[in-house]
Amino acid sequence: METYDALLASIAPASGETRTILDPATGQAVGDAPIHGVEDLDRAVAAAQAAQPAWAALGHDARSAALLKAADAVDRAAEELARLLSREQGKPLNGPNARFEVGACSAWLRATASIPMEPETVVDDGETHAEMHYRPIGVVGAIGPWNWPMMIAVWQLAPALRMGNAVVVKPSEYTPLSVLALVSILNQELPDGILSVVSGGREVGARLAEHPAIGKIMFTGSTATGKAIIRSSAGTVKRLTLELGGNDAGIVLPDADPKTIAEGLFWGAFINTGQTCAALKRLYVHDDIYDDVCEALTTVAAAMPMGVGLDEANVLGPLQNRQQFDIVARLVEAAKDSGARVLLGGNPDPDQPGFFYPTTLVADIDNGNPLVAEEQFGPALPIIRYRTVDEAVAMANALDVGLGASVWSADPAEARKVAARIEAGTVWINSHGGVHPMIPFGGVKQSGYGVEFGVDGLKSLGVPQVING
Incomplete structure (x- = not known):
């Protein structure tokens, strides 16, 4: 050694x-x-x-x-x-x-x-x-x-x-x-x-x-x-x-248990502080459980410590460079300016050294907002409300990228039916972003x-x- x-x-x-x-x-x-x-x-x-x-x-x-x-x-x-x-x-x-x-x-x-x-x-x-x-x-x-x-x-x-x-x-x-x-x-x-x-x-x-x-x-x-x-x-x-590049969508079906899936949703979106090509970057949640998912996800996210990487207590770090920090900050500001509701974060400390952007969850946001339509590649997740599965699938497929996606449901068979309709190289069921050395991985579209x-x-x-x- x-x-x-x-x-x-x-x-x-x-x-x-x-x-x-x-x-x-x-x-x-x-x-x-x-x-x-x-x-x-x-x-x-x-x-x-x-x-x-x-x-x-x-x-x-x-x-x-x-x-x-x-x-x-x-x-x-x-x-x-x-x-x-x-x-x-x-x-x-x-x-x-x-x-x-x-x-x-x-x-x-x-x-x-x-x-x-x-x-x-x-x-x-x-x-x-x-x-x-x-x-x-x-x-x-x-x-x-x-x-x-x-x-x-x-x-x-x-x-x-x-x-x-x-x-x-x-x-x-x-x-x-x-x-x-x-x-x-x-x-x-x-x-x-x-x-x-x-x-x-x-x-x-x-x-x-x-x-x-x-x-x-x-x-x-x-x-x-x-x-x-x-x-x-x-x-x-x-x-x-x-x-x-990717801008992965996740669709939460109305039968999902918000508390059961909250931690999986968090790590799907925030692994490596969101700096992952196949991270969950757009979350579509059915109207019936929308508020409950927002609450459960906020509870999990608020408990995850962010700081200097050599501190053994931390599990989230900074953005790697100033350019990426500025992109995330711009997109979150666009969401705030549009009237979207910030559930957590969105307020970086200008006096803190390093490129730390706080874990940020944004609700009640329009699907065309830049935070949704552009790949933010950082610790900010927009949560979009939908009313029918057809609507959710259409929004998930609307962009010109298709690396990964996920479907979250208590019924894996139903989730697989929805997954088959999503335009992405990989669609995970009740998880997001996991790769395996024996499972082929690649994207579609751009x-x-x-x-x-x-x-x-x-x-x-x-x-x-x-x-x-």
């Missing part, structure tokens, strides 16, 4: 231009990140090209064994990684936050290593025998976000490596240290060159998307950036998996395309080849 200081030292730049990363909860310096440029990216891609054939030649069993060893390395450094993540991203150590995220990294590595991947016989009729195989793509570019920087990096790199590719990771400029540290730990158990990280700005991301030696881009982030990647990648006809996780996720990191004969 290495110390926190040793972990930081292992990723400290030896030379070149650097940028100091600040803790969003306190404003204190966390560490210095290198500022890599296009030349650094080109060198990393060249090294990946050179290392990839030998890695591919090892086969699935040997690559899976290496991923298992990498998972063990993450576990050995888990507490140090969690402390760095908490300081850089802002999320608390406890709750479904920093320690949870680091644990998910090792769990996903192990799950990805364990998925069987055999050739598929597609026709065998006595005259024709055809098998589907999946060959490595070559070099994969992974571009990650700042909200779950370590976990989403593993979601991208683990299946890419398992399928025999080399990977070049480009982390968010807001959270480079977490990803640099994670890759440093993983590389204790991986061959040289097959996994690298380039910590740069938009020009590095743009070069990655257009680089002729990159065969696929994995991207999680905003729809606007996803569209830019599509344009940049078109010249080389890259494969893409895009997990883009929430992106392609799926991650499970066998389908592995296939998306390979090139299909039919052997016929």
Whole structure:
């Protein structure tokens, strides 16, 4: 086990231009990140090209064994990684936050290593025998976000490596240290060159998307950036998996028990202080139980402590950056100006250090209000009243995104009927946002395309080849 200081030292730049990363909860310096440029990216891609054939030649069993060893390395450094993540991203150590995220990294590595991947016989009729195989793509570019920087990096790199590719990771400029540290730990158990990280700005991301030696881009982030990647990648006809913006709806049916579902609703909306693509961001509640759901949810939300992440008591943290704080503040002010009823929060303390926005619940709000129609990506949840299920489904489907959604009911069969009418890549019943390494995950409409996780996720990191004969 290495110390926190040793972990930081292992990723400290030896030379070149650097940028100091600040803790969003306190404003204190966390560490210095290198500022890599296009030349650094080109060198990393060249090294990946050179290392990839030998890695591919090892086969699935040997690559899976290496991923298992990498998972063990993450576990050995888990507490140090969690402390760095908490300081850089802002999320608390406890709750479904920093320690949870680091644990998910090792769990996903192990799950990805364990998925069987055999050739598929597609026709065998006595005259024709055809098998589907999946060959490595070559070099994969992974571009990650700042909200779950370590976990989403593993979601991208683990299946890419398992399928025999080399990977070049480009982390968010807001959270480079977490990803640099994670890759440093993983590389204790991986061959040289097959996994690298380039910590740069938009020009590095743009070069990655257009680089002729990159065969696929994995991207999680905003729809606007996803569209830019599509344009940049078109010249080389890259494969893409895009997990883009969402504005997930939840529908509470009239038979639901408000007190029973309140905690699930809270964590569906406020996990990672609302900074999650597949978080519950619009809650539609039937008129019969509307006031009771508002009351039960307010009671749960008011009891959840928010503060500096290294304080073991906290389960909610700050927004990660000023830009996101300003977006949330603008949207909540728009709701207040419209006459919506603030049940909790909505009043950030201007004298408090850090980007803390209080847990906010807003009731009696119109479905067209900006707080509902735009993705707030923070700790503010609008609660919209409806009178018929048809009305709720129409409102849920009205936007041009469709990552996730949920239906809440005492009758799971009825909930599944409603779920089938919702335009979203995943619809949860009586929960929201949970993912599983064996269950495919991806969006519809402008929430992106392609799926991650499970066998389908592995296939998306390979090139299909039919052997016929």
